[in-house]
Amino acid sequence: MKYKKQDISRASRLSVAPMMDWTDRHCRYLHRQLSGRALLYTEMVTAPAAIHGDRDRLLGFDPAEHPVALQLGGSDPAELAQATRIGAEYGYDEINLNVGCPSDRVQSGCFGAVLMERPALVAECVAAMRDAATVEITVKCRIGVDDQDPQDILPRFLETVSAVGVTRFTIHARKAWLKGLSPKENREVPPLDYPLVIAMKRAFPHLHLSINGGITNLDQAEALLAEGLDGVMIGRAAYHDPGAILADADRRIFGAEGGRDAFAAVEAMRPYIETHLAAGGRLHSITRHMLGLFAGRPGARGWRRVLSEGAHRPGAGLELLDRALAELGRDVAAPVRAQG
Numbered sequence: 001m002k003y004k005k006q007d008i009s010r011a012s013r014l015s016v017a018p019m020m021d022w023t024d025r026h027c028r029y030l031h032r033q034l035s036g037r038a039l040l041y042t043e044m045v046t047a048p049a050a051i052h053g054d055r056d057r058l059l060g061f062d063p064a065e066h067p068v069a070l071q072l073g074g075s076d077p078a079e080l081a082q083a084t085r086i087g088a089e090y091g092y093d094e095i096n097l098n099v100g101c102p103s104d105r106v107q108s109g110c111f112g113a114v115l116m117e118r119p120a121l122v123a124e125c126v127a128a129m130r131d132a133a134t135v136e137i138t139v140k141c142r143i144g145v146d147d148q149d150p151q152d153i154l155p156r157f158l159e160t161v162s163a164v165g166v167t168r169f170t171i172h173a174r175k176a177w178l179k180g181l182s183p184k185e186n187r188e189v190p191p192l193d194y195p196l197v198i199a200m201k202r203a204f205p206h207l208h209l210s211i212n213g214g215i216t217n218l219d220q221a222e223a224l225l226a227e228g229l230d231g232v233m234i235g236r237a238a239y240h241d242p243g244a245i246l247a248d249a250d251r252r253i254f255g256a257e258g259g260r261d262a263f264a265a266v267e268a269m270r271p272y273i274e275t276h277l278a279a280g281g282r283l284h285s286i287t288r289h290m291l292g293l294f295a296g297r298p299g300a301r302g303w304r305r306v307l308s309e310g311a312h313r314p315g316a317g318l319e320l321l322d323r324a325l326a327e328l329g330r331d332v333a334a335p336v337r338a339q340g
């Protein structure tokens with residue numbers, strides 16, 4: 001199903017963050033089994049990779065993943081425009097520009113968080129992307145980099161970039177230090193500044209602003225939405241404990257029926273896994289994203305152990321999933337129902 005702009009805005013009330021090596025298509029398919037509503041982001045794909053790389057491998061996705069957004073990395077307007085056209089042809093519901101990722105590789109190509117210093121170039125990039133296709137273009141950014149003063153530069157960044165018609169932003173509520181901190185440290189060390197992001201919503205009420213960074217549960221997400229923010233994006237917590245974040249999201253964040261608990265999601269994954277195995281894929285490519293499904297429950301360690309020890313072995317199949325479920329004391333034949 002193709003989503004309209006207002007439906008995507010609504011879906012972004014709760015989104016799962018773009019995460020390299022993590023939010024691949026198998027991960028997104030799993031997350032979609034838990035929440036029918038949340039907006040899912042791809043890993044970042046650089047514009048040159050989208051143009052010259054193995055497109056089906058980088059951009060292919062299952063229709064069940066909708067609503068799904070493609071995140072692009074780059075700083076060349078013409079390349080980003082071309083990559084946007086390609087992404088739109090693949091059927092993505094949104095195309096997002098990465099202005100937040102601080103890794104060295106990304107810096108060397110002059111894109112990601114370093115672009116916080118060049119709002120006029122970001123505006124040029126998103127203007128070219130908007131001209132290239134009708135799909136909605138959005139931006140994910142930080143509150144600043146290095147010695148920038150976020151109070152000063154963040155409003156100017158939003159003003160400059162929104163002037164070309166981008167109205168939806170996700171703000172990772174901490175700075176990135178481009179030198180001296182690893183990408184991992186850059187997600188932990190610079191302090192979070194939620195009040196600044198909330199202030200941006202008050203200053204720019206016409207913009208759709210989602211907040212990101214350090215949100216670990218739905219109580220926190222609800223509290224931030226109650227502050228007037230339009231959306232909450234969750235990264236690591238959604239990956240490590242998808243059952244806790246996503247299974248209740250449809251009900252609590254979207255006020256809708258639906259969503260599945262972790263056991264029902266495992267059952268829903270079976271046909272998908274079978275198809276993947278039949279096409280010659282490894283079980284591990286899918287189950288590596290399922291390790292956190294039962295986090296905190298009795299038997300969760302056994303579930304993780306059985307899957308992480310066995311799933312990469314050639315020939316591993318659904319019987320391993322059954323053995324892992326048995327660690328949770330689950331009668332494999334027990335019926336499971338969708339929630340809601």
Ligand SMILES: Cc1cc2nc3c(=O)[nH]c(=O)nc-3n(C[C@H](O)[C@H](O)[C@H](O)COP(=O)(O)O)c2cc1C
Nearest residue numbers: 017018019020043044098172213214215234235236
């Ligand atoms: C493994 C990993 C990979 C990431 N890759 C990307 C990426 O490709 N693009 C991006 O904008 N942010 C990336 N991020 C940052 C997340 O999108 C998010 O902004 C950050 O983790 C803070 O949110 P959280 O505290 O909810 O995890 C990555 C984070 C992690 C943990």
